[in-house]
Amino acid sequence: xxxxxxxxxxxxxxxxxxxxxxxxxxxxxxxxxxxxxxxxxxxxxxxxxxxxxxxxxxxxxxxxxxxxxxxxxxxxxxxxxxxxxxxxxxxxxxxxxxxxxxxxxxxxxxxxxxxxxxxxxxxxxxxxxxxxxx
Numbered sequence: 001x002x003x004x005x006x007x008x009x010x011x012x013x014x015x016x017x018x019x020x021x022x023x024x025x026x027x028x029x030x031x032x033x034x035x036x037x038x039x040x041x042x043x044x045x046x047x048x049x050x051x052x053x054x055x056x057x058x059x060x061x062x063x064x065x066x067x068x069x070x071x072x073x074x075x076x077x078x079x080x081x082x083x084x085x086x087x088x089x090x091x092x093x094x095x096x097x098x099x100x101x102x103x104x105x106x107x108x109x110x111x112x113x114x115x116x117x118x119x120x121x122x123x124x125x126x127x128x129x130x131x132x133x134x
Contacts, residue, residue, distance in 0.1 A: 021050040027128040035134030043132040047103045056107035059115045
């Protein structure tokens with residue numbers, strides 16, 4: 001089997017190998033959980049095998065959307081800033097890990113009230129071929 005081929009099965013009796021791979025862009029919604037790390041690991045392996053790129057998206061469901069950042073208390077602002085700093089650091093670590101294996105990874109931090117809609121919208125607007133999530 002070639003390294004950049006993929007098996008597709010329109011029906012169980014019609015499986016065939018196609019080239020090049022249909023998987024070129026993998027989306028990993030990342031929420032800092034252990035299962036999200038495992039999903040990233042799986043996506044990294046797939047991206048390496050299929051010479052695909054990965055998009056990491058972290059969606060923060062936050063009170064920032066329901067009120068102005070200016071209206072937040074000082075304590076609340078500190079919590080939000082620390083949360084952003086932690087998430088950005090973690091996303092950078094995942095990008096650095098991917099570079100070791102020659103896989104292109106881009107990450108985005110998105111504020112949204114609807115996580116599922118945001119994932120679907122992101123995947124359709126960015127031509128994602130596969131979503132890997134925990």
